[in-house]
């Protein structure tokens with residue numbers, strides 16, 4: 001019998017002051033937009049629930065998290081959530097996402113939705129390049145494969161980490177000591193993290209990250225955003241923890257959305273550690289940017 005755990009991050013919800021602004025930004029990023037009632041749904045190339053649901057609000061604010069579970073675990077999660085004192089309840093808005101809804105003890109809405117487990121077997125496969133023109137094979141338009149992870153600012157960092165491990169079966173895969181907790185769901189070979197917590201003064205959306213196939217697709221994605229007028233970004237680079245290649249583009253409300261590729265995979269024998277390394281191996285360390293721009297919590301308390 002498998003341990004009760006979410007499998008991966010399915011999506012997230014944001015309240016935004018202008019749905020058109022959200023649609024323009026995420027469409028330029030390579031997601032597909034559709035409108036359902038008064039909500040904006042954004043999808044990557046992956047077939048499944050909308051990765052982002054944007055809802056009209058007064059200002060940009062994290063609205064909810066959504067994790068994928070096995071359909072056969074629905075009733076087990078329902079019992080488990082009740083037992084730990086955060087029982088499933090009605091959705092905060094009718095028809096928002098399928099599955100269970102509950103709030104963590106700090107008020108964040110969480111959805112558990114039955115989905116198939118995401119595996120990307122083609123990742124990291126290198127096809128020999130003989131008698132080919134790679135430059136002619138590169139995509140003209142970057143459309144990310146899937147949502148990979150999201151990081152959330154939080155107060156009570158250690159308590160929130162303990163709760164998310166207990167409630168969702170997430171396992172810490174590594175920590176930037178005292179600052180960031182990276183967490184993986186499910187079992188078997190999977191991404192180093194699908195969710196993370198950043199120690200902060202209050203809750204908020206820090207960044208979401210979508211998987212693409214290569215460093216070329218990250219570079220072309222960066223160009224795509226710059227051409228569309230979203231010129232504020234950081235990278236390309238290679239992270240330390242999780243080792244993924246990255247480029248961050250700034251969303252219209254000050255937060256970040258990342259293209260990533262080539263992330264470390266972990267198995268069930270992976271051991272978490274606390275690290276004191278810089279967040280990336282290259283480019284050169286930019287303390288001002290990393291402290292004030294990347295890690296500023298842009299949401300009201």
Ligand SMILES: [Fe+2]
Pocket residue numbers: 149207208209258260
């Ligand atoms: Fe990331």
